[in-house]
Amino acid sequence: MVQSGRGGFVRALFRRGSARLVPAALNLVVQRTSDAVVVVAPDGRFLHLNPAGYRLVRQLVPDAPAELIGRSAPEVLGPRLPEEPLASGEYDLTIGGRDRTLGLRVTRLLDRKRRPAGLVFVIRDVTSLTEASARLVEQESTFHRLRTELEHQAIHDPLTGLHNRRYLVERLADEVKRAQQGSNLSIIMLDIDNFKGVNESHGHAAGDDLLAAVARGLIDTVRSRDVLARYGGVEFVVVLPGAASRQACARAEQLRRRCAAVGVETADGPIARTVSAGVATFPGAGRTPSALLSSADQALHVAKSTGRDRVSLAEHTYVGGL
Known part of the structure; x- marks a missing residue:
């Protein structure tokens, strides 16, 4: 059974086998990472959010409830969620027009009987990387244009x-x-x-x-x-x-x-x-x-x-x- 709460979910993932040696350390990493980690149940309820996950939700929805565990993610996030359900994989999501780009990695969770237990979302704000990439493309285009102009000027009157x-x-x-x-x-x-x-x-x-x-x-x-x-x-x-x-x-x-x-x-x-x-x-x-x-x-x-x-x-x- 998947446990809820800020730390309980991660601890539950590592109770078997050799993972018993590292749950505390891994839980610490998840809690301190700058990437938002959000776990959602099959019915859409929040099961776990690390501190970065809470910050991200409140940045997207300033008036979001103080406690999110057990709340419906679709109800809290509303139109900010993708229209189509996301399968396991990696995605880039644009939030608020072109104001913000999020890199999203989705992993499907299964319980001990291999039944769907939810989804893990690891989210990183890649707006600056996207903007830098766009600037690089623009700079390369400008460089190519200038080089073409200079080559033309070098051999033309x-x-x-x-x-x-x-x-x-x-x-x-x-x-x-x-x-x-x-x-x-x-x-x-x-x-x-x-x-x-x-x-x-x-x-x-x-x-x-x-x-x-x-x-x-x-x-x-x-x-x-x-x-x-x-x-x-x-x-x-x-x-x-x-x-x-x-x-x-x-x-x-x-x-x-x-x-x-x-x-x-x-x-x-x-x-x-x-x-x-x-x-x-x-x-x-x-x-x-x-x-x-x-x-x-x-x-x-x-x-x-x-x-x-x-x-x-x-x-x-x-x-x-x-």
Whole structure:
């Protein structure tokens, strides 16, 4: 028979066999543990509560009766109990909306004839652990977001949204390695003509708007496999995997025409600028990334010095209509 009272139940559990040696010590542990230990009879009456169990019930039900033994747990706790009966196992219960989370371990009791004698509930307030876990998840999410943003910022230009010089150099090195295995490779270097006059006449904000607009025009024109980057200032570089010199010149001319059609509105009216382009092709214009970039820059200089708004290919200059 299961005994009632604050200490009687625990003592009754340990009257047989070797447990006779430790009932007092075990009873002391149960009474002093910070976990609430509550024993409920099959009919729902409280049979035993340790001090932490009493404290928990009074925290949940401030006006609970002073003596709980023999009282109906459903009547005392009311809607705070789970709607469905709990079988043996471990559960997390949320009390008062999301204000408090309890970790609950349920163990079924049997009498000497293996008949149901009640349930033992060991309850721990895990609100702080749950909150800490939620904070950890939030912090991990924030860290992941910040890391993604930093990785993006490390290889992108903030004004135009294009890849930056660092990314370009890394990708160009990869494409040169592929070209060394027999693939075609060309690059185009573009520069906005007479851009300084935009800043001087219309202000730097208008200059930034025009620069971003030209970048959008380039984005709309390049292939998905091409690598487009802001190289610096008002210079852009397009890496064209698989393109021989003739194809690259045709692509450069397409980009030149597209950029010439780009304009932005200012307080003084619409403004637009042309671009010049230099083309370099592997391996004739260079066998390394730096050599290709240098050749493209020299070709760009030729285009600039011979009238602007044109495409130049290593020693050869093409004026429109390619």
